[in-house]
Amino acid sequence: MRTSNLLLATLRDAPADAEIASHRLMLRAGMVRQLAAGIYTWLPLGLRVLRKVETIVRAEMDRAGAQEVLMPGVQPAELWQESGRWDKYGPELLRLQDRHQRHFCLGPTHEEIITDLVRREVRSYRQLPVNFYQIQNKFRDEIRPRFGIMRAREFLMKDAYSFHLNQESLQETYDLMYRTYSRIFDRIGLDYCAVLADTGNIGGSRSHEFHVLADSGEDRIVLTGKGGYAANIELTPAPAAGARPAATAVMAKVATAGKHTIDEVCGLLNTTPDKCLKTLIVVGKDGSPVALVLRGDHELNRVKAESLPSVRTPLAFAGAEVVRTSLGCSVGSLGPRGLNIPLYVDNAAAGVADFVCGANEEGFHLTGVNWGRDLAEPQVTDLRNICADEAAPDGKPARIARGIEVGHIFQLGTKYSEAMKAHCLDEAGRAVTLIMGCYGIGVSRVVAAAIEQNHDERGIIWPASIAPFQVALVPINMHKSERLRAAVESLYQELTAAGIEVLVDDRRERPGVMFADMELLGIPHRLVFSERGLDAGTLEYRTRRDTEDRAVPVAEALSFLRAQLISV
RNA sequence: CGGGGCAUAGCGCAGCCUGGUAGCGCACCAGCUUUGGGAGCUGGCUGUCGGGGGUUCGAAUCCCUCUGCCCCGACCA
Numbered sequence: 001m002r003t004s005n006l007l008l009a010t011l012r013d014a015p016a017d018a019e020i021a022s023h024r025l026m027l028r029a030g031m032v033r034q035l036a037a038g039i040y041t042w043l044p045l046g047l048r049v050l051r052k053v054e055t056i057v058r059a060e061m062d063r064a065g066a067q068e069v070l071m072p073g074v075q076p077a078e079l080w081q082e083s084g085r086w087d088k089y090g091p092e093l094l095r096l097q098d099r100h101q102r103h104f105c106l107g108p109t110h111e112e113i114i115t116d117l118v119r120r121e122v123r124s125y126r127q128l129p130v131n132f133y134q135i136q137n138k139f140r141d142e143i144r145p146r147f148g149i150m151r152a153r154e155f156l157m158k159d160a161y162s163f164h165l166n167q168e169s170l171q172e173t174y175d176l177m178y179r180t181y182s183r184i185f186d187r188i189g190l191d192y193c194a195v196l197a198d199t200g201n202i203g204g205s206r207s208h209e210f211h212v213l214a215d216s217g218e219d220r221i222v223l224t225g226k227g228g229y230a231a232n233i234e235l236t237p238a239p240a241a242g243a244r245p246a247a248t249a250v251m252a253k254v255a256t257a258g259k260h261t262i263d264e265v266c267g268l269l270n271t272t273p274d275k276c277l278k279t280l281i282v283v284g285k286d287g288s289p290v291a292l293v294l295r296g297d298h299e300l301n302r303v304k305a306e307s308l309p310s311v312r313t314p315l316a317f318a319g320a321e322v323v324r325t326s327l328g329c330s331v332g333s334l335g336p337r338g339l340n341i342p343l344y345v346d347n348a349a350a351g352v353a354d355f356v357c358g359a360n361e362e363g364f365h366l367t368g369v370n371w372g373r374d375l376a377e378p379q380v381t382d383l384r385n386i387c388a389d390e391a392a393p394d395g396k397p398a399r400i401a402r403g404i405e406v407g408h409i410f411q412l413g414t415k416y417s418e419a420m421k422a423h424c425l426d427e428a429g430r431a432v433t434l435i436m437g438c439y440g441i442g443v444s445r446v447v448a449a450a451i452e453q454n455h456d457e458r459g460i461i462w463p464a465s466i467a468p469f470q471v472a473l474v475p476i477n478m479h480k481s482e483r484l485r486a487a488v489e490s491l492y493q494e495l496t497a498a499g500i501e502v503l504v505d506d507r508r509e510r511p512g513v514m515f516a517d518m519e520l521l522g523i524p525h526r527l528v529f530s531e532r533g534l535d536a537g538t539l540e541y542r543t544r545r546d547t548e549d550r551a552v553p554v555a556e557a558l559s560f561l562r563a564q565l566i567s568v
Numbered sequence: 569c570g571g572g573g574c575a576u577a578g579c580g581c582a583g584c585c586u587g588g589u590a591g592c593g594c595a596c597c598a599g600c601u602u603u604g605g606g607a608g609c610u611g612g613c614u615g616u617c618g619g620g621g622g623u624u625c626g627a628a629u630c631c632c633u634c635u636g637c638c639c640c641g642a643c644c645a
Contacts, residue, residue, distance in 0.1 A: 012594065012606065013580050017638045037637065091569090143569080146639085260644040273643095280645040292645080300642055317642060319570080331645045358645085477603060512605035519605095530604070540604095 001469065003505045007044050009033075010517050020216045022451035023148030025460050029520050031447075038145025038153030045521065046447070048468040050156060053446045054135055056187050056465065057158045064180040066131040066160055071113045073137060077103035079112040083419045090314075094141045106139035111416045111438060114161040118434065119422035122163065125432075128424065129169045131177075133160035135443060149448040150404070151218070156444040162437040163417075165426060170435045174206070174411055177439045181210050181407045188446065189463035191453060192406070195221045196231035198303050199410055206411040210441075211403025212449040221403045222386060224396035233400065234303040237393055238386045241351025249354040249368030257363040260332025262296040265365055269356060273297035277349050277357040277369075279334040281318040281327070284310050284342065289318045289326055293336045293345040295352060298384040305383060310342050333358040335366060337375040345378035404449040405442070412436040451522075460522030461544050469503040470565060471495060472518040475529040476511045487554060488529050491539075494558050500565065519544065525564060527557065 009030030018024040026032050031046025042050055058068065077095070080086035085093075086105075094106045107113070114132055122130065135158045145153050160177070164170040178194065185192045190212050197209035209232060211221055220233040229236075259268045262276050273296035280300060284290040290310055294300060306313045323331050327339065335357030336343055350371060359366045371377055392398040416422070417434040426432045447466070454461045464470065475488045488504060495502045503523060505514045511528075518526055528540040528549070539557055540549040543564070552560050 011579060015579070016581090017574090019639085034637095144639090144641095262643070264644080278643070278645060280642055282642085282645085292642090294643085294645090296643080298643085300645090302642090305642095315642090316569090317645070320645095323645075331642095334645055480603085510603055510605085510607065512603090512607085514606095515604085516606045528604080532604085 001501075001503050003503065003507050006503070008507075008517065009043060009045075010520055018148060020147050020150065020452065021455050022150060022216075022448040025451055025455055025520070026148055026448065029460060029522070032149060034148075038142060038151070040149060040152060040154070045468050049447050049462070049466050050444060052466040052468075053188065053443050054156070054158075057184055057441055057443060058135065060180050060184045060187070061133050061158065061160065064131070064176055066133045066162075068134060069114075069117075069132045070134050070136060071107070071110050071117075073107050073139070074104050075107045075110075075113055077105065079116055079420070080105060083112050083115070083416055085112070092140050092142065094139055108138055108140040109440075110134070110136075110159055111161065111412070111436075112420070115416045115420045115422050115436070118161075118163050119417075119420060122422075122424050122434075124424055125165050125426045128434075129162055129164045129173055131160055131162040131173055131437075133158060133439075147216070147218075147448070149444050150452075152444065155442060158441040158443055160439040162439070163422070164435045164437070165424075165432060167435060170411055170413075170437050174409060174437050177409050177437070178208060181409065181439070181441070184441070185210060185212075185406070188450065188465050190406075190446075190450060193221070193223065193230055193403070195223075195403075196235060197408065198232060198234045208409050209403075209405050210407030210409075212406050212446075212453055213401055214404055214449065214452040215402050216452050217402035217404040219403045219405055220385075221401050222392055222398045223401055224392045224394055224398060228396055229392040229394040229398075233385050234301065236386050236398070238301075238347065238382050238384050239391045240382075241347045244351045244371070245353040247353050247368075247370035247373055249370075251366055251368045251370070251374045253359055253361075253364055253366055255363060256333075256365045259365075260330070265356065266296070269365070269367060271356055271367075275352065275355055277336060277352065277355050279336055279339070279358060281323050281331070281334065281341075283312045283316045283318055285312050286310075287312070288341065289322065290342045291334075291336065291339055291344070292383055293343065293349045293378070294384055295346065295349045298346065298348055298387070301383060301385045304381075308344055308381070327360065329358070329360055329362045333360065333362055333364060335360055335369075336378070337366060337369060343379065344381050344383060346383040347380055348384060350378045350380045404445065404452065406446050406449050407439075407441045409439045410437060412438050455522075458516070459520035462522040462524060464524050464565070467501075467522065467524050469501045469521075469523050471500055471502045471525045471527065471561060472521075472523040473502060473504040473527050473529065474511070474514045474518060475505070477531070478506065478529070479508050481531055483534060484529055484531060487534060491527070491554070491557055495561065498558060498562070500561065525561065527552070527561075 011028045014024040014028050030043055032040045032042055034040055096104050138157045139154050142153050162173045192212045194208050194210050197207045199207045222233050222236040223230050259265050262273050276296035277293050278296050280292045281289045302315050306315050338360050353370055354368050356367050386398050388400045389397045414433050422434045423431040451460050475484055478484050492504050524544050538551040541552045542549050
């Protein structure tokens with residue numbers, strides 16, 4: 001490819017609203033352009049990368065015996081009503097009507113469609129197990145699309161669905177997919193890990209997420225080292241508290257006017273957050289408030305809270321108004337003592353003696369409060385996120401890292417097959433409900449995640465596996481030298497014939513501009529042509545990560561590059 | 569959805585408070601000079617100032633309204 005024939009839409013400045021590195025760089029490098037909130041056009045350069053990821057994913061899925069299909073993006077409401085998700089999915093499901101006022105949605109995922117297909121086409125156990133996959137755009141009307149391609153509303157996903165006669169068969173395919181995903185992310189060359197995960201909206205039992213480790217990740221994962229515990233923090237149990245110390249203080253009410261935050265109250269009362277309890281009011285199943293009590297230095301875990309029977313899903317905090325009218329004071333003065341609403345207390349909060357908490361009276365807190373003496377022994381549960389260095393379930397200290405979820409595999413069980421009556425006959429001729437697994441990879445997100453993990457101040461540094469081009473040829477002042485033009489052209493033909501993807505910068509630009517653009521694009525290898533070099537019979541070579549040039553004899557350029565392409 | 573912010577040329581921004589008929593940098597086009605790390609000079613193009621309504625002799629500027637985009641959203645519970 002020649003830059004004269006490529007939409008090289010590089011920008012010196014990124015739009016002001018691009019927050020994270022991958023978003024800025026994808027815009028600056030001319031990979032994508034935003035059309036609407038969370039909706040992007042892929043430009044030629046970006047599409048090359050996206051296709052690279054897709055190709056690797058497809059090859060490994062095929063290798064694992066999965067069969068590719070392509071399902072519709074627009075899906076009839078009937079199937080979603082049949083599975084029960086038409087009502088449960090919520091506003092993330094973009095619904096629309098056709099000219100006959102029939103209801104449809106844009107597919108955020110395809111369990112219903114594949115289950116419908118399989119119940120029609122698969123009749124016998126002899127056809128099982130099967131695993132169908134597709135690589136297709138999905139649409140999820142996210143509350144808040146952000147970070148560019150990372151959390152877009154329309155995005156490219158590989159989704160696969162497997163069907164089985166029994167749990168053992170599902171487990172086999174699940175394990176195979178686990179290995180396949182590992183191969184995929186190994187091949188792409190990302191620093192990733194697989195962790196135990198919550199099943200969320202899709203449903204099912206066992207599941208693993210694959211995370212690319214990066215500080216900009218929206219998820220937090222708990223790790224205890226190689227081969228140890230690895231899970232999303234959402235479902236990592238926090239360790240139980242030790243025995244509660246004996247009460248020593250006398251309960252007292254103190255004026256704390258104007259002090260609402262844990263830190264403010266600690267400052268005033270000369271204590272620390274771990275001696276304070278905070279009381280969060282969330283919306284209950286029936287709409288009435290429910291109190292959750294945590295230690296002042298701990299964080300509420302959303303998934304754990306949502307698993308409480310009397311808490312409404314999705315978790316929502318009660319509004320300030322509701323709190324004031326139903327509980328008689330503002331949120332900064334709440335405490336568990338004397339609250340006559342359902343009260344759930346975190347393990348750690350239940351283990352504190354002589355604690356500080358709000359008095360449920362505007363401008364007052366209580367000190368020296370003790371469970372079982374000043375208020376009833378609490379109903380104890382695990383409500384919080386585990387903290388760094390606390391004991392993980394395997395007993396080792398937890399390390400907490402940030403991750404970008406790029407893959408997720410689930411054992412769905414019979415959630416969809418039962419609701420949609422997907423059966424087939426077993427060896428004895430009995431109708432058996434199929435058992436399902438499902439396996440997703442955010443293909444477009446992988447592109448963004450790769451950039452998050454591989455960039456510097458000058459631009460993107462692509463892993464070779466997904467770079468849009470392997471080699472950039474940069475001629476200096478080519479318009480002045482026919483000899484130089486001929487040398488570039490000759491090597492370009494030679495490399496192309498050898499199957500190497502080359503981008504020749506044939507623009508009549510100054511060297512600085514070409515260097516800067518090629519580095520922004522993140523092309524792994526660069527060869528610079530100059531009159532000076534040709535006089536010496538050499539080209540200058542450097543990789544995207546180098547800062548020094550190496551002289552390479554023109555005649556050896558091809559063999560040299562071949563060797564480099566293998567080693568890098 | 570709640571809270572906040574922004575909307576002026578392709579991108580980044582100023583002008584708005586205090587109303588007087590739109591500007592800067594980059595990009596783009598032409599020419600000349602340059603040519604090893606985002607060149608210099610000269611000349612040029614580019615705007616329904618997000619849409620609609622109102623106030624006014626006059627609105628980018630003040631008021632109302634709609635739309636779009638962005639940020640934040642337990643840790644004040």
